[in-house]
Amino acid sequence: MENQNLLNEINKRRTFAIISHPDAGKTTITEKVLLFGHAIQTAGTVKGRGSDHHAKSDWMQMEQERGISVTTSVMQFPYADCIVNLLDTPGHEDFSEDTYRTLTAVDSCLMVIDAAKGVEARTRKLMEVTRLRDTPILTFMNKLDRDTRDPMELLDEVEDELKIACAPITWPIGCGKEFKGVYHIQRDEIILYKSGQGHTIQERRVIEGLDNPQVEQAIGSALAQSLREELELVIGASNEFDEELFLAGELTPVFFGTALGNFGVDHMLDGLTEWAPAPKPRQTDLGEVTAQDAKFSGFIFKIQANMDPKHRDRIAFMRVVSGEYTKGMKMHHVRLGKGVSISDAVTFMAGDRSAAERAIAGDIIGLHNHGTIQIGDTFTQGDAFKFAGIPNFAPEMFRRIRLKDPLKQKQLQKGLIQLSEEGAVQVFRPLRNNDLIVGAVGVLQFDVVVHRLKTEYKVEAIYEAIHIATARWCACQDSRKLDEFQRKASEHLALDGADNLTYLAPTMVNLNLAIERHPDIEFFKTREH
Ligand code: G4P
Numbered sequence: 001m002e003n004q005n006l007l008n009e010i011n012k013r014r015t016f017a018i019i020s021h022p023d024a025g026k027t028t029i030t031e032k033v034l035l036f037g038h039a040i041q042t043a044g045t046v047k048g049r050g051s052d053h054h055a056k057s058d059w060m061q062m063e064q065e066r067g068i069s070v071t072t073s074v075m076q077f078p079y080a081d082c083i084v085n086l087l088d089t090p091g092h093e094d095f096s097e098d099t100y101r102t103l104t105a106v107d108s109c110l111m112v113i114d115a116a117k118g119v120e121a122r123t124r125k126l127m128e129v130t131r132l133r134d135t136p137i138l139t140f141m142n143k144l145d146r147d148t149r150d151p152m153e154l155l156d157e158v159e160d161e162l163k164i165a166c167a168p169i170t171w172p173i174g175c176g177k178e179f180k181g182v183y184h185i186q187r188d189e190i191i192l193y194k195s196g197q198g199h200t201i202q203e204r205r206v207i208e209g210l211d212n213p214q215v216e217q218a219i220g221s222a223l224a225q226s227l228r229e230e231l232e233l234v235i236g237a238s239n240e241f242d243e244e245l246f247l248a249g250e251l252t253p254v255f256f257g258t259a260l261g262n263f264g265v266d267h268m269l270d271g272l273t274e275w276a277p278a279p280k281p282r283q284t285d286l287g288e289v290t291a292q293d294a295k296f297s298g299f300i301f302k303i304q305a306n307m308d309p310k311h312r313d314r315i316a317f318m319r320v321v322s323g324e325y326t327k328g329m330k331m332h333h334v335r336l337g338k339g340v341s342i343s344d345a346v347t348f349m350a351g352d353r354s355a356a357e358r359a360i361a362g363d364i365i366g367l368h369n370h371g372t373i374q375i376g377d378t379f380t381q382g383d384a385f386k387f388a389g390i391p392n393f394a395p396e397m398f399r400r401i402r403l404k405d406p407l408k409q410k411q412l413q414k415g416l417i418q419l420s421e422e423g424a425v426q427v428f429r430p431l432r433n434n435d436l437i438v439g440a441v442g443v444l445q446f447d448v449v450v451h452r453l454k455t456e457y458k459v460e461a462i463y464e465a466i467h468i469a470t471a472r473w474c475a476c477q478d479s480r481k482l483d484e485f486q487r488k489a490s491e492h493l494a495l496d497g498a499d500n501l502t503y504l505a506p507t508m509v510n511l512n513l514a515i516e517r518h519p520d521i522e523f524f525k526t527r528e529h
Contacts, residue, residue: 003294006324006360010291011278013362015085015319017102019130020112021120025142028259029112030075033086035201036266037077073304073317074348074364082273085348085364097393097423097441098302100129101375104390105301105319105364108136108276110268111252112259115141115148115175119161127162133389134249136276137164140268145195145258147176155238155254165251167241170267171234172256173219173227180219182256182264183210183231186241191267192218198262243275279362282321284378284385289322291361296323296331297380298365299387300373303422314422315346316369318379321387325359334378334386344368374421374498376528392527394471395426395439398504399446399463408459412436415457416449420497425449428471428494428502431486437494437504438463439471467506472523474501481520489514500527 020026075086087106089099103109109130111123130137141154148154155166170182173190181193190212192205207214210231215224245251253271257264279291282299289297302317328343346366347359359365367373376390403412416427416436425446426439440446446463453459473496476482486493486501492514494502503523505511515523 007292009083010361012082013085013279013291013360014082014108014272014276015087015106015279015362015364016108016110016272016276017087017089017106018110018112019089019099019103019123019126021114021117021122024112024114024117024120024123025259026112029110029140029142029265030086030088032198032259032262032265033084033269034075034077035262036269037075037079037084073302074366076348076363079269080273083363084269084273085362087364099126100393101301101390101423103129103135104133105299105317106135107278107280107362108138108272110272111137111139113139113141113154113158115143115151115154115256116146118149118154118157124161127164131249136246136249137252138268138271138276139166139252139254140259140264141172141254141256142259144172144175144179144256144264145193145261148172151256152234152237158252158254164249165239165245166254167239167246167251168234168256169241169253169271170255170257170264171231174223179258180223181205182267183227184267185231185235190215190218193258193261193263195261198258198260200262201266202262204266246275247277279321283388285388286383286385289385289387291322293322295381295383296325296329297321297378297383297385297387298325299379299390300367300375300377301390303369303373303375314369315366316373316377318345318365318367320359320361320363320365322361323381324361325363325365327357330381331379332382332384333372334380334384335374336372337384340372340379342367371418375423388528390528392423392426393441394473394525395441396470397441397443397446398428398437398439398466398468398471400466401436401438401449401461401463404460404462409434411457411459412453412461415453415459417497419449419452424452426471427497428504430494430504431490432493437466437468439468468504469507470505470511472503472505472511472525473527474503475522475524476520478520485518485521489518496527 018026018029073088077084087102089102113119151172158164158166169186170184172182173180179193181191183190188209190207194202207218210228239251241253242251246253255264255268259265281288281290298318298320300316300318304315325345328341330339330341333340348364378386403409413436419425420427428437428439438449450461450463453461492504494504496502503514
């Protein structure tokens with residue numbers, strides 16, 4: 001019985017993240033979703049507006065706001081019969097590695113598109129990442145209260161550019177000042193929009209049936225007539241929703257609305273709770289682990305410095321993959337090969353950090369990390385397997401870090417290695433000299449690193465330009481050939497924070513030559529933890 005209860009609880013979990021281009025409305029939707037989850041009382045309380053628009057000089061403030069972003073990193077709330085876990089992803093593209101890893105911890109994604117703009121660059125990039133695991137995608141076309149592009153054209157663009165079939169679940173009636181609401185194709189209902197209700201949960205104003213004469217009264221006969229004609233075309237020309245294709249990541253249900261006006265977000269949530277998958281299995285080096293496996297297991301996908309700078313500890317975010325965490329339980333830390341008792345994990349119910357008594361497959365818990373936990377670490381109930389698939393990406397920007405006070409070399413190295421374990425930056429130590437080189441995906445990361453070295457490690461450092469274009473992780477089964485490669489290419493080789501051999505190429509031409517010259521060596525663009 002007990003077991004059946006646990007299985008029922010697991011099946012209620014929906015763990016998802018929002019992917020979008022900055023400004024499409026992710027923050028606004030998050031706010032409305034929390035409103036529906038009764039996690040907040042009025043919209044406008046989640047976080048400061050425009051957190052994606054930080055200019056470089058604003059990042060200190062962003063540091064301060066991290067206090068808030070730790071608690072909003074994971075938000076758990078009930079909706080319908082489900083318990084929903086929404087994982088926030090940093091909006092700023094300089095932190096996109098964090099975003100990528102967060103996407104390994106969810107079972108589905110909501111793609112938000114600004115309906116005036118259509119598919120944008122970052123959405124494209126993030127969709128590529130969700131493809132790696134065939135993550136099911138729901139789509140929300142946002143900002144219908146403004147003049148938008150033709151909805152059919154938007155669906156075509158998603159299909160062409162993102163290679164995913166679209167199945168409209170709702171269809172907009174007008175847009176901008178003329179936005180009247182949506183037709184729910186599946187339920188054969190018209191749901192009417194009223195402007196100026198964005199801060200509250202609106203009562204749904206529903207007209208049953210497209211042919212209902214009330215439609216004329218509500219939106220006028222001309223619009224009613226053209227809506228019926230349009231829908232005939234739309235339903236004929238577009239895909240029907242197919243749950244199997246959705247679960248395979250090949251088809252996305254599409255909803256229309258306005259996050260600001262809090263209209264349509266609940267239709268999307270209905271779809272999420274009804275169709276999005278319960279916690280999915282994860283691959284390990286010893287086979288698959290399913291959510292229903294009785295024994296507890298989980299992996300770390302993100303580490304974040306604590307909001308309170310006086311406490312040096314960090315929070316390691318764990319996705320529970322199977323079984324159940326209970327307070328005080330003993331876990332096996334696979335990489336260290338030893339048992340640890342976890343008595344003070346935190347959960348994120350209703351956006352608030354609170355001590356976790358219990359968490360189950362699909363949930364996220366936060367572990368206090370005093371330097372022993374790294375991104376990618378696996379925790380189990382005694383088993384020695386490791387979860388696969390949490391990537392490090394080859395950085396695209398490099399700087400040499402120099403000390404103001406040369407006597408602090410040791411602290412600097414320690415600080416950088418810890419920051420790299422946390423995923424804040426990647427560190428490389430060339431084989432031929434004592435330089436410390438940091439690599440990042442976005443330039444803002446360098447400022448953050450220098451600031452954190454100063455505040456957390458008491459090391460004053462500066463960074464300077466260095467002539468490196470890209471990095472590749474190197475591997476070869478044949479150790480003799482690897483040795484030879486290390487000798488011949490030593491000028492360009494370095495060890496990363498976890499002692500993996502890396503080739504630092506001054507130019508792409510140089511990299512291509514190295515790949516040609518050393519056919520036995522594999523060069524990787526990503527490294528799994
Ligand atoms: P993001 O997290 O994806 O970056 O987007 P965010 O929610 O912050 O929204 C970006 C801007 O778009 C905000 O404007 C927000 O109010 C607006 N917005 C979001 N949803 C809608 C919608 O449904 N309709 C309309 N008309 N606007 C919407 P802002 O705070 O004024 O900032 P900005 O315009 O200066 O960027």
